[in-house]
Amino acid sequence: MLWDIDLTLVDYSGLGRRWYTDALHAVGGVPLRHLPSFPGRTERSLAREFLTAHGIEHSEERVELFFAALTALAEQDRATLPSLGRALVGASEILTELSTRANVVQSLVTGNLPELANYKLEAFDLHHHIDFEIGGYGSLSEHRHDLVAAAITQASTKHGDFETVVVIGDTPHDVAAGLHHGTTTVGVATGRFTAAELEESGAHVTLRDLSDTPAVAKALLPQAG
Structure with a gap:
């Protein structure tokens, strides 16, 4: 199971x-003039657009400085993250349920940096x-499909080959990345996308939310009921 984080498991709307804005000031010393569209994007893609739009050199060194600034800001907010967002209904329950299933491994395909991913889930005790x-x-x-490839390769190396890989997310970008590698999406x-829009993007299954744990588990693991 490869989970997206933002607006799939948790909601930190506005925090990004x-x-x-603060990372831009730290790296370039300039005010915010342009904010990229976040849903489904990777941090590296967002950094390129963000730096370029503000006249800052888009070099690997600058990108890494930007990543470091974002990580430092997340570290500063780590203790207060529970008050800055929320776990979406059913997220804890379905993660817990799947963790009891034999031969199920849960990991992430997320646009977040690794540290941010950990902090965002840790805030609501979802990281376990x-x-x-x-x-x-x-x-x-x-490119998000590269993230799926990396996760599948690393999972296979650590845990062995999987019969099924499932990619779960809230945007057409998530769906497209999973479809690119022949996974169940x-x-x-x-x-920000409706069930109809996700279905049109090619998702094999669409869910209104994660609130009905047995139904969600059945959708993710139909062969297990």
Whole structure:
């Protein structure tokens, strides 16, 4: 199971804008003039657009400085993250349920940096169910399908080959990345896209939300009931 984080498991709406604004000032000393569209994007893709739009050299050194600034800001907010966001309904329950299933490994395909992914889930005690070592993270590539490839490769190396890989997210980008590698894709309409839009993007299964744990488990693991 490869989970997206933002607006799939947790909601920190508005926090990204503040972190990006502060990171921009730290790296370039300029005010915010442009904010990228976040849903489904990787941190590396967002950093390129963000730096370029503000007249800052888009070099690997600058990108890494930007990542470091974002990580420092997240570290500063780590203790207060529970008050800055929320776990989405059913997220804890389905992660817990799947962790009891034999031969199920849960990890991430997320546009977040690894540290941010950990902090965001830790805030609501969701991190215990996730194997962070094998996740695909937004620092890797501008293209989300590369994150899926990385996660599958690392998971297979650590745990052996899997009969089924399931990618779960709230945007068409999540769906497209999963389809690119022939995975089962599940769209969850808890973000900015409707179930119909996720279905149109090619999702094999669409869910209104994660609130009905038995139904969600059956959708993710139909062969297990």
